[in-house]
Every structure is written in C-alpha cells, then in structure tokens.
Amino acid sequence: MKVFISADIEGITGVATIRQLTVPGEYNRFRKLMTAEVNAAIRGAFNGGATEVVVADGHGNMSNILIEDLDPRARLVSGNNRVMCQLEGLDESFDAIAFVGHHGREGESHAVISHTLAGICVKEIKINGAVVGETEMNARVAGHFGVPAVFISGDDLYVQEVMETLPNVKSVVTKYAKDRLAAELLSPAVVQSEIEEQMAAALQEIEAARPCGHEGPVTFEIEFKGPQQAHMTTTLPTVEALSPTRIRFTCKDMVSAYKHMWGCVIIAMAATNGVLGDANA
Ligand SMILES: [Zn+2]
Structure with missing residues (x-):
C-alpha cells in the first residue's frame, strides 16, 4: 500500500504565531517539530499496512522538513519549483493521502494562521461554486487519481472546517485556536502518539474510504486581495476577469485546473509589487 503525506507547518502543535515561522532561531525549532509530527504519521502509516510512503x-x-531526521522508510519531495504545488509526486499508484499540520482556509474563522496557499494574495478560492481551503482542494485533486483522503491533523477549527466536506477522514486536533495568532497547545508527545494511532487506524479501514472525484470540466474562481494581482493573471487567455479582483477559468479536469490555479497564484504573488521588480529599470 502506497501512502502520500502532504505536510504543512501552521497546523502542528507549538505554532501559534507567524513570527515563530520567520525568525531564524524560532523557525528551526518548528522545522524539528514539523519533522517529528510527520515521522509520527509515517510510523502510523507503516503500522497500518503501508509499504511505501512519500512525503511532500x-x-x-517547501523545504522545511529535515531529511536527516526523517524516518528513513519514507521519501521526501522538497523544493518549491513544482507544477503540482503541494501534491508533487502524487499519481494513481497511491492508495491514500493524508494531511499533516494543515490549517484553516482564508476567511473569517480564528483558525491558527488561516490562509489559502498564499496569504499575500489569495482571498478566496471556489471550485465549481464551493469555497475550498487547501485540504479540500488537494483532496479533489487526489480524487482525480482515485486516491482517497483518509487522515488530517491541525487545530480544532481546521478539523471542523474540513470535516464538513470530508466527514469520513480520521482526524487529530493538535491545538485549540484562541485567535488567528494564539492557541492553546497540546504537548508534542501527546499529539505525536495520537497521530501515529489515528493514521494506522485510517489505513486499517481503507476499504471504506472513497475518493473525492469530479466528473467533467472544473471551474475555478479566485478572489485576490489586490487588483494588480488579479489583473496580471489575465495575461493568460484562459482567464476571465469577473471584477477588478475576481477571476475565473475552466479546465478539462481537476489536475489541469489545479496547475492552472497554481500558475495564477504564482503570477499574483509576483505581481504584488510589480512582476519585473527593478529588473528592466
Ligand atoms: Zn504553510
């Protein structure tokens, strides 16, 4: 059984503020804790019957996890020049996908460091009319490959949010959100043992898991924070502007739509302060 783990950092226990992820000394602590939570999921996966694990x-x-500390049974996708964003390496050969250390979507909840892919530019993403966060979007892409989402971990509000779309996943709450930048944290030791246990349980019940599939074309709507960000994505002929900050495009399937979305987000991030910077001054 092949298992894909999509790992993020905002949802691990310990993280309560953005500063912890940007100040060098602090960031190094959380890279270690992130690696440890991912290791717990890897142990659980092998205990639950996995024979291969790939972590993205x-x-x-996208190069936070410390390979020297990672469980040697797993392989790691690292580095951020990826056409498949958080899912680089995923294909139909996998049997399950798990989300470790993920976070709530950009919006009004107090989920810890909530955002959707790029807090600097993305205000909202809709797929075929439904507002999604990263986990719901990634679960749909995995569904295209016939791969079911089986496990999630993150703060309590994130777990609540995702369970609305993926009610059958096993979940572990790593902390309780008190504000977008404050949380009541659980001990890493407690969280890691729960992740190991629930991940194994998720794979032992894999027969009941169903991929989150889409038939036919997929339409994305993206609301950006700045009009310059939305405007520059209209360099792509597939992109239609719905308002100064909202765009729409349609692709033949979920995977091409996901890549298209990521391309638009890359353009928007670059456009925040001028795509060419001072390069042609
Ligand atoms: Zn993140």
Missing part, C-alpha cells in the same frame, strides 16, 4: 513538504519554500 508543502509550506513556504
């Missing part, structure tokens, strides 16, 4: 590091520069 999905935060920021």
